[in-house]
Amino acid sequence: MSVTAAKGFRAAGVAAGIKDSGGPDLALVVNDGPRRAAAGVFTANRVKAAPVLWSQQVLRGGRVSSVVLNSGGANACTGPLGFQDTHATAEEAASALGHGAAEVAVCSTGLIGTRLPMDKLLPGVGAAAERLSEYGGEKAALAIKTTDTVHKTSVARGEGGWTVGGMAKGAGMLAPSLATMLVVLTTDADVDAAGLDAALREASRTTFDRIDSDGCLSTNDTVLLLASGSSEVAPEQGEFTEAVRTVCDDLAQQLIHDAEGASKDIRIEVVNAADEGDAVEVGRSIARNNLLKCAVHGEDPNWGRVLSAIGTTGAAFEPDRLNVAVNGVWVCQNGSVGEDRDKVDMRFREVRITADLAEGSASAVIWTNDLTADYVHENSAYSS
Amino acid sequence: MSVTAAKGFRAAGVAAGIKDSGGPDLALVVNDGPRRAAAGVFTANRVKAAPVLWSQQVLRGGRVSSVVLNSGGANACTGPLGFQDTHATAEEAASALGHGAAEVAVCSTGLIGTRLPMDKLLPGVGAAAERLSEYGGEKAALAIKTTDTVHKTSVARGEGGWTVGGMAKGAGMLAPSLATMLVVLTTDADVDAAGLDAALREASRTTFDRIDSDGCLSTNDTVLLLASGSSEVAPEQGEFTEAVRTVCDDLAQQLIHDAEGASKDIRIEVVNAADEGDAVEVGRSIARNNLLKCAVHGEDPNWGRVLSAIGTTGAAFEPDRLNVAVNGVWVCQNGSVGEDRDKVDMRFREVRITADLAEGSASAVIWTNDLTADYVHENSAYSS
Structure with a gap:
């Protein structure tokens, strides 16, 4: 399910060795099209991680062909070298997948203020590219966990044969713990970037934006919505927004239920x-x-x-x-x-x-x- | 020391039976003049306790002859009946001390949303009036404690024979725990209400206003500064403000050192x-x-x-x-x-x-x- 519930997407999750634990720590999500429209919302924190600065630039084009996500390090407050690391990650994915680096969004989560181990991360991107599968959504969701005790996925089906699916990680909200919220949503509905952007902003406003586990606004929060268009169905905007909202609401609830240390x-x-x-x-x-x-x-x-x-x-x-x-x-x-x-x-x-x-x-x-x-x-x- | 370090003040602290523990829970501070000038700063919370609403009115006159303080109940969110309770407290003190109720400030601290046991509190006011002493400052400071582990007092001496003293209670700041900060400062310097107000606002701004134990703004915070003028010395305003600031800073530090559960x-x-x-x-x-x-x-x-x-x-x-x-x-x-x-x-x-x-x-x-x-x-x- 997860990000591969919608047609036109493949995903993978691997253990690249970024986490000391040896657990899965790198996910790759690929949009095989025919459409590769995308929208994103990002943390309001003025101290933004390198992958947030990079992905904001990518999203300005309204087109994303793949997303690389890593746990085990936030790549925040790492200076110009940290930004170069994100750029190199996008280049590595672009090279493995045969599209431009400017179409690769990057998300990172973990401790602020330490460089990522690029000697492990870059080979991990290649390994994930080799394992891409239309059934890889669960593995991708597992690879982005940090303090999460469970992985979080959700799916909504639209009338006429289209789907919105997604995965999330985080122990809080759009202003969560530094454990950081990352969300990737995918759809095979035929929606352009402007339609995705409008739906995502409206859906986030009343879901992720209204959970507040500990009042601490992350440097890395990212929510992406990618459309492949492979269902060849173009839903009415209100109906599409509602499906996106349903998935966001479900994921937001899963985040709250799994918040750090919470009993209520x-x-x-x-x-x-x-x-x-x-x-x-x-x-x-x-x-x-x-x-x-x-x-x-x-x-x-x-x-x-x-x-x-x-x-x-x-x-x-x-x-x-x-x-x-x-x-x-x-x-x-x-x-x-x-x-x-x-x-x-x-x-x-x-x-x-x-x-x-x-x-x-x-x-x-x-x-x-x-x-x-x-x-x-x-x-x-x-x-x- | 405390509120009786300055000449022209008497104080008392008694166990009126407001607290279930049977410990001291009612304090009385009396200004014997010749001057009875006063200034106050109060919580910025828009939900204000009855004693705050009452004392704000009293302070508008710039004259306070006595202050009644109780622990064991905040008298906040108690409606018109709670305000009547505060009024009755002021009348009781006025009657015992022989001045007008409009010159009696009242402060309460404890749980929000329960009425005070007036059948115990009013006799306590009479008992405190009988025990008033120019050495009663410590007992008054003890009677206003709630979750405080120690009582807090401070004194500063001015050039030429005048003094600023004070007592405080609270497990936080001017925006503290609902355990609520109460402070009474006294001076025998000959300063009018306008001079007291200017000194108190400047001193609070950089002391009580800059401690923030848990971000929670109380309904009851009150800081009062009373002048008796009995030293017959009228200090220069800057010098007086600095003495008030010194006492406020000392008390603010004592509040932070005793904050609920803190280890740092x-x-x-x-x-x-x-x-x-x-x-x-x-x-x-x-x-x-x-x-x-x-x-x-x-x-x-x-x-x-x-x-x-x-x-x-x-x-x-x-x-x-x-x-x-x-x-x-x-x-x-x-x-x-x-x-x-x-x-x-x-x-x-x-x-x-x-x-x-x-x-x-x-x-x-x-x-x-x-x-x-x-x-x-x-x-x-x-x-x-």
């Missing part, structure tokens, strides 16, 4: 906001409140911490009209004590927090995780 | 910024990066996490000109690998991170703590 997935729904911007701002502020995340870990419906997070935003609201529910129990009503907090059952992994701003009719959902001792351990015990 | 105090100095605003924005972004705080806990000089935090800001900088030192070792130079990270010794409690933006000549220092399993435990194991 927290769904924060902000309702009755003046506009969507307010709803997202409030949701994100709640999602980034360490004290609330600790309280949820302790299964404590501590709505005071929700109100104190709302209070730090510039959103339209009156403090004495705010309402907060935890798992459906309105523990805060009109900015004060509401239903009995002992009615709240927080034993299950999913916790739903609803914040009612009582101002308008806009809403948004943000997903986050609890803050746990395991998160601290995973991010303090070794460099990642 | 992290001094983040941003240098060569285009202006002070940029320096503060970058410092705060680094201070709020959970991944960096975990890395410091693990004694890992993970400068990539510093760069990724800088990259989320709007400050002026070029990624390839950034330099970062940890404990004096420039592990990142020109946005890339610098000196050997193995040279960094992080065994001691204080960790110094220097971020050089290479843009201008402005600088700022922000203090924060590491993120630890103990912090998670302290904030998940029970409501606070």
